[in-house]
Amino acid sequence: MDKLWTELAAAQQATPSLRALFAQNPDRFAEFSAGLDDLLLDYSKTGLTETTRALLLQLAEATEVAQKRDAMFAGEKINTTENRAVLHTALRNIANTPVYVDGADVMPEVNKTFDALFKFAQAVRAGEITAADGGAFSDVINIGIGGSDLGPAMVTGALAPYHDGPRVHFVSNVDGAHLADTIRPLDPARTLIIVASKTFTTIETMTNAHSARQWIVEALGEQAVARHFAAVSTALDKGAVFGILPERTFGFWDWVGGRYSIWSAIGLPVMLAIGPENFREFLTGAHEMDQHFRTAPFANNLPVLLALTGIWHRNICGHAARAVLPYDQRLARFPAYLQQLDMESNGKRVRKDGSAVTQATGPLVWGEPGTNGQHAFYQLLHQGTAVIPCEFLIAAQGHEPAMREHHNLLIANCLAQTRALMLGRTLEEAHGNPHRVFPGNRPSVTIAYNKLTPRTLGRLIALYEHRVFVEAAIWGINAFDQWGVELGKELATGLLPIVASGRPDQSADSSTAGLVLHLTKKDTAP
Numbered sequence: 339m340d341k342l343w344t345e346l347a348a349a350q351q352a353t354p355s356l357r358a359l360f361a362q363n364p365d366r367f368a369e370f371s372a373g374l375d376d377l378l379l380d381y382s383k384t385g386l387t388e389t390t391r392a393l394l395l396q397l398a399e400a401t402e403v404a405q406k407r408d409a410m411f412a413g414e415k416i417n418t419t420e421n422r423a424v425l426h427t428a429l430r431n432i433a434n435t436p437v438y439v440d441g442a443d444v445m446p447e448v449n450k451t452f453d454a455l456f457k458f459a460q461a462v463r464a465g466e467i468t469a470a471d472g473g474a475f476s477d478v479i480n481i482g483i484g485g486s487d488l489g490p491a492m493v494t495g496a497l498a499p500y501h502d503g504p505r506v507h508f509v510s511n512v513d514g515a516h517l518a519d520t521i522r523p524l525d526p527a528r529t530l531i532i533v534a535s536k537t538f539t540t541i542e543t544m545t546n547a548h549s550a551r552q553w554i555v556e557a558l559g560e561q562a563v564a565r566h567f568a569a570v571s572t573a574l575d576k577g578a579v580f581g582i583l584p585e586r587t588f589g590f591w592d593w594v595g596g597r598y599s600i601w602s603a604i605g606l607p608v609m610l611a612i613g614p615e616n617f618r619e620f621l622t623g624a625h626e627m628d629q630h631f632r633t634a635p636f637a638n639n640l641p642v643l644l645a646l647t648g649i650w651h652r653n654i655c656g657h658a659a660r661a662v663l664p665y666d667q668r669l670a671r672f673p674a675y676l677q678q679l680d681m682e683s684n685g686k687r688v689r690k691d692g693s694a695v696t697q698a699t700g701p702l703v704w705g706e707p708g709t710n711g712q713h714a715f716y717q718l719l720h721q722g723t724a725v726i727p728c729e730f731l732i733a734a735q736g737h738e739p740a741m742r743e744h745h746n747l748l749i750a751n752c753l754a755q756t757r758a759l760m761l762g763r764t765l766e767e768a769h770g771n772p773h774r775v776f777p778g779n780r781p782s783v784t785i786a787y788n789k790l791t792p793r794t795l796g797r798l799i800a801l802y803e804h805r806v807f808v809e810a811a812i813w814g815i816n817a818f819d820q821w822g823v824e825l826g827k828e829l830a831t832g833l834l835p836i837v838a839s840g841r842p843d844q845s846a847d848s849s850t851a852g853l854v855l856h857l858t859k860k861d862t863a864p
């Protein structure tokens with residue numbers, strides 16, 4: 339395997355510029371793109387050549403990506419540090435083929451849970467499950483954080499044209515401002531609150547849930563809690579303690595990672611907003627990508643190819659970041675969603691066996707929708723000293739046919755950016771003005787699709803999930819644990835009494851002690 343890395347590094351040195359690659363090969367687009375129906379991955383504007391692509395495909399083989407993929411789908415406990423299977427794919431297994439964990443088929447339980455969820459969502463939407471006063475719910479607040487927030491919040495935003503249910507709001511931050519600003523315009527009598535937490539112990543979510551409970555109790559009385567709350571968790575008993583009825587408590591399983599949980603009961607706010615049928619379409623799209631990932635030859639396999647561009651940029655070219663740039667306003671939260679998916683999964687420094695990695699792992703992932711980003715940070719993408727590979731997402735059609743002129747502008751801008759990054763502008767083309775020179779040769783991939791439907795969104799998310807999987811498989815790391823978030827949580831718990839008392843003890847370092855004193859002194863501001 340070391341030999342492959344060495345050969346890749348040598349081949350990279352010999353790679354012509356993107357300008358040259360396109361000049362040499364008029365068929366480059368056709369040869370360096372792949373698709374699944376209308377979903378197209380164009381990676382021709384990266385430096386990959388036939389040689390380096392072949393080497394990367396060999397690397398995927400040498401690191402047993404296919405075997406690791408099959409082990410995941412088969413329900414093997416590939417999350418070794420937590421001794422768990424990884425089966426978010428079972429949640430969208432609309433083919434309903436059996437999926438075994440510890441010898442038992444999980445599909446009957448999955449189907450039962452979806453039946454209950456869809457029934458609940460439909461009844462709330464139809465005004466059959468009502469608020470304490472017998473009226474319908476007009477608003478829903480999802481209280482959750484991390485995977486219990488980013489997935490449903492992103493998907494709810496992305497599928498706005500399909501909303502025909504109650505308005506859905508999201509509260510995640512423990513900063514009281516988030517809850518306060520969300521509830522201010524809402525009527526507690528018309529509001530359903532979902533407490534979404536895999537563990538039901540996350541301090542931010544529990545704190546927000548208790549304050550929201552107080553808001554309901556103060557306005558409607560203690561007896562209203564049962565009618566105004568629902569819970570989503572793997573710890574079903576903990577919801578009952580909170581006063582949430584068992585029939586409004588929806589479970590999922592330890593084999594669903596938080597950042598992979600949008601396909602589970604965590605998707606309840608989405609089901610409420612767009613309805614069970616559209617949610618099923620969303621699951622169908624993801625299932626189609628799963629099937630593609632399992633069966634397509636690697637040379638045409640979208641998650642594998644997207645992962646290989648990632649490996650090329652991170653490990654062979656040494657680029658530390660990648661930008662995700664949806665030219666799709668409704669995907670505004672997609673970069674934030676991917677930050678958790680990618681960085682919490684692949685921000686690791688030891689392999690599965692505990693040995694230190696010898697290759698760089700997950701890059702910094704960031705981004706904003708275009709065209710907005712163009713007027714903000716694209717300066718650095720084009721002329722900054724760091725090269726940041728970009729991933730553009732764009733639909734052929736918007737949901738606003740009467741505004742085609744807008745959409746044409748969106749497409750033209752997206753393509754112009756990929757072209758500008760690739761071509762750059764020479765000193766000669768810039769008439770000798772160095773400030774107007776663009777180095778160019780900056781790579782990007784473009785993911786294009788017909789329209790951002792529930793099904794397409796399902797495919798897109800599954801594409802990125804499996805991309806993260808393939809990269810982790812090549813690096814030999816566990817993409818499914820997140821021990822790196824624990825230390826901060828432990829220290830916060832230890833600091834809370836000190837902050838509450840305003841009296842740091844001997845154990846605090848001078849910076850922490852100084853900051854505690856500064857932040858807990860009486861407000862003397864004018």
Ligand SMILES: O=P(O)(O)OC[C@H]1O[C@H](O)[C@H](O)[C@@H](O)[C@@H]1O
Nearest residue numbers: 484485486535536537540596823
């Ligand atoms: O759903 P919960 O158990 O409340 O967890 C919410 C989030 O918190 C944790 O800190 C993890 O880093 C995330 O992966 C998780 O999604």
